[in-house]
Amino acid sequence: MSEKNIPIYQVIENDIKKVILDGTLKQGDLIPSETELSAKYNVSRMTVRQAINNLLVDGFIYRHKGRGTFVAFNKMEMEKTSGRFSGFSSVMKDLNIEVNNNTVLEFKTILCDELLAKRLQLEVNDEIVFIERLKEDGDIPLVYERLYLPKKMFPDITKDVFEKSFYDYVENELNWKIKRCTSAIEARALTKSVANLFKQKEGEPALYVSNVTYLDNGRAFEYSRTYYNAQYFRFRSTNTRKEVD
Amino acid sequence: MSEKNIPIYQVIENDIKKVILDGTLKQGDLIPSETELSAKYNVSRMTVRQAINNLLVDGFIYRHKGRGTFVAFNKMEMEKTSGRFSGFSSVMKDLNIEVNNNTVLEFKTILCDELLAKRLQLEVNDEIVFIERLKEDGDIPLVYERLYLPKKMFPDITKDVFEKSFYDYVENELNWKIKRCTSAIEARALTKSVANLFKQKEGEPALYVSNVTYLDNGRAFEYSRTYYNAQYFRFRSTNTRKEVD
DNA sequence: GAGTGGTCTAGACCACTTC
């Protein structure tokens, strides 16, 4: 038994995903009907529907009553969704760069103000771990980030976590499940201090993102305010319309 | 029969959505189990699951095997998702403004270059309808937009469509279904000409969005390059993690 | 009329959590 117990619907799902992603089926191509698939895999129609439905919400396919199921993407040129979340991902403009260097500029405990309390589901004056870090590729400054974490959730966290990947720490050391995030994106002029870090001039444009990240139990564990170097970053998003009628 | 034929699962879905949105159930609260709901509505468990699943995909709830189903949002303070698409919406910073004025600056036919051909699924030198418009609230400039439409899809379109809502025209006059869009967001410095329109200085930051919009048949019908006045706009996005395990 | 997807049933067995 080297095979784990993968549900049948996931097998079907992956099989279809594969022929879409490798370009065997192209945009607009017809996918086998539910009846055909249930015959092929020897499963009930409801099981096929579970696979199909997942592909539908992920935007791989679209369906028409009476007509069939069609491939939505042309070879999915756009995104492997390299990020952690579906539907939204930051993309480096220049594919030859990548973050390989985290410098922690500040690491201290502060007290919660009203806005932080609201975002992090805390009370005013609760303790917060505050981290300020700069991400670079070699000597190219890419991201300036301020993180706010509830101290009681991370009583023993140390500075060196933030020199590596904080999310990896949360997921692999603490074994928490990251579930959701809400972000707001703006264009902002660089302040003098961030401009210095970015080796740019004060007033130059940057992408500014404020973000709250949640675990699968609904708890907010991280609030961040981030500047992305506009020379190297864009954000990409694919949105599928909800059904209306 | 004043009631339309609404599927039962949608009734269940809406009932649950209601008690979440009006705050009766708060973040972390337990929702009735599948067995309870199927008893209450006198339907099979699979039907309840369809309702629950939709709420899950939309991020209203989260589930734990063996424990139950819980409310994910605290009163859904964040978004009615006022836009057309789920998961991503532009939000005015100042809620007292709104676009009430479209000025068409340019309306002409041009020929397709390579990039446009790729984005709009056309051939080089195919005809394109090009529109340049400025959206304002009174005399506050909000959005500067360049639209590129395949001429063969809109052979008889007129300028006045763009003084109102182009999307309303597509959906309500042509009765096409808008299904998907892909966007890329950057921070850009205003060019001299756009700065003039925005009554700002050259070099000030703006949000720049390039976007392709698709119909439900997979056809791209619109490519746009848009500057959003950074003083009045931010973009908001809620992202739910795909299952990984 | 044949084929498609949309809705729905009344069961079943399993894995996981809580007591």
Add this chain to the structure above:
DNA sequence: AAGTGGTCTAGACCACTCA
């Protein structure tokens, strides 16, 4: 042991599309 959600079955009737 009892309750929860996760997977799955083998049917059914319907509305829609296309030939």
